[in-house]
Amino acid sequence: MKSYLYLAVGLAGLALAGCVLTSVTPYYTEKDTVFEAGLSGEWVDPNEPGARWRFEREGDKAYRLTHTEEGKSKVSEARLFKLRDQLFLDLYDPQAGEDGVPPAIPAHYLLRVLEIGPGLRVAPLKYDWLQEHLEANPKALRHFVIPGGEQPADRRLVLTGDTAELQAFVIQQLNNQQAWKDEVELKRVTP
Numbered sequence: 233m234k235s236y237l238y239l240a241v242g243l244a245g246l247a248l249a250g251c252v253l254t255s256v257t258p259y260y261t262e263k264d265t266v267f268e269a270g271l272s273g274e275w276v277d278p279n280e281p282g283a284r285w286r287f288e289r290e291g292d293k294a295y296r297l298t299h300t301e302e303g304k305s306k307v308s309e310a311r312l313f314k315l316r317d318q319l320f321l322d323l324y325d326p327q328a329g330e331d332g333v334p335p336a337i338p339a340h341y342l343l344r345v346l347e348i349g350p351g352l353r354v355a356p357l358k359y360d361w362l363q364e365h366l367e368a369n370p371k372a373l374r375h376f377v378i379p380g381g382e383q384p385a386d387r388r389l390v391l392t393g394d395t396a397e398l399q400a401f402v403i404q405q406l407n408n409q410q411a412w413k414d415e416v417e418l419k420r421v422t423p
Contacts, residue, residue, distance in 0.1 A: 253359045254339035255391040259322045259398050260313035265293040268312055268319070270348045275418035285352075285418060297323065312345070315403055319345035321354065339390070342402070344412055352418040357402070361410050363389050373401045 272295070275285040283301040287310060290296040295310040308325045321343040346353040366375055366389070374393040380386045391398065405411040 252341070253357055253362060253389060253391070254341060255393075255398060256337055256339065257391075257393070257395050257398065258311070258324065258340050259320060259342050259395065259402065260311050261395055262293075264313040264315065264399075265311050266314055266319075267293045268348055271295065271312060271352070274421040275352050276421050277416060277418050284421065315399055316406065318406060319348070320402070321345055346415065347417075350420065352420070353415060354418070355412040355415040357405070358411055358413050359389065361413070365411075373397060 267289070269289075271287045272289055273287060275287070277283055280301075283299070286298040286300070287295045288298070290309070293311065295312070297308045297310040299306050299308070306325070307327075308323050311322045311324075313320055313322060323341040323343065324338060326338050342357050343354040344357070346355060366372060373391060374397060376390045376392050378388040378390060380388060393401070
């Protein structure tokens, strides 16, 4: 499931094969954004030591995220924001899909930040859980399912709700442990 998280930061070369939750709108508004100096620096997943995450301050409340794996780097924008005193990261690659015809729509990816300290613990909104939840409750959040292949896992879920809808849904799921199961802990390499 580590590849889920790496894909969430927009790694080039990995297929969007129905396990990455994307949104066409951001999960934050400017008033929600915060800056935490402790996020800046380079991080590594001890289980994937060749993959590195570097967060650098960009402007007042934004970060430039460079994710490097197997000698290839991908740069994304990252915004740390709070909803009900819970930290989240919205990851966005404005250059996504520029080479494709037709070009892909750049997407936002959500990570819940569980800790910024000696470790950086994050968890994505669990794709499989959300897919099942929206199949049972299709009006819970605006979304679109992109068909693909014969298996249900071949379909791709894309959230289409506006920022207020996304935030309301995320807030509703804050205490739902099933929604945030795939936790990853990164270790600091450099400050």
